Amino acid sequence: MTGKQPFEAVVTEHGGTVLRVCRAILGPADADDAWSETFLAAMRAYPDLPAGANVEAWLVTIAHRKAIDVTRAAARRAVPVAQTPDDTAAGPADSPGDGLDDDLADAVTRLPAKQKQAVAYHYLAGLPYADIAVIVGGSADAVRRAAADGIATLRRTYLDAAGAASGTGAASRSERRDT
């Protein structure tokens, strides 16, 4: 009888996707901790996971909770510092050679929580909106709207800006809005 596959195979199959999700939700600095906590908790609970369960949705559910824990822990650690608009503007310039993709990653991480979760779990983890609704609460329609709002923001702030930067200019920006 063949039962549950060895946990090593679960890590091989889903480790990359869960890391992308953690990076989207938390940014690169806290993603490693969230990934580690997620897979350690998953391995602990793995023998009790029902056979035939959707492993990817199960892992994203755990990652979702761990990301909330990590965010809360970071908030507790944080010392309030007056942040000027200049500080914010200086952010992306810290990694000048990394190209536009890093900016898109940053733009995803900066989305409001519900939009970011909907975008990451749907577009990066490939989960249907109904599954995501179970994880984050609310209805599938609300998740769909949050994802659409998030994608609209990314188009506006990142993709159009990238188009403008590469010389296609304002004309192409307005074209894209029409599509």
Added chain:
Amino acid sequence: MNTDDMTQILAGAFPDEPGDLRRLRERLARAAQRDGILDVAYRTVDSPVGSLLLAATEAGLVRVAYASEGHDTVLQALADRISPRVLNAPARLDEPARELDEYFGGHRRSFDLPLDWRLSAGFRHAVLSHLTEIGYGRTASYAAVAGLAGNPKAVRAAATACATNPLPVVIPCHRVIYSDGRIGRYLGGPEAKRTLLTLEEAAR
């Protein structure tokens, strides 16, 4: 722009980082060991008889497997029979790997390792537990081994025990041959059995 485009663009913004994942997996193996949830740790080692899979529980070495058995098949069997909490975690196998390396180099005649016998029971276990009494570089017949296990008539059962040894090389079922000199069945194939016997003959 459709959904597929968006999926590709977003995936491109979070590219795979194989080095990062390798580091995270090592960290997971250490944390699982620390937390006592690493039920089965495994690694592979190269040897003159091909790639060997080594697997250990907290109690000790539980499985040595030849490539011909299919390492993935063996790992699935370990997940089914022991626990699905199986990770590639080489640290627990450091000592078995070192002793096997010495053995294949002709510098070690017996193994001094904690063993987990849970994959072997009853008469088969009785047979296997006596095999270390056959000295390095020597051979014994299936009939003799059946006798060592307390039932000289159970020759076929003794042969089956040897053919299903979960700890080949370490438990020397390769030293058991037919009384007429035929080499007999072996998990790793007759060629591997001959290689081990030749190695021991040369190093004796």
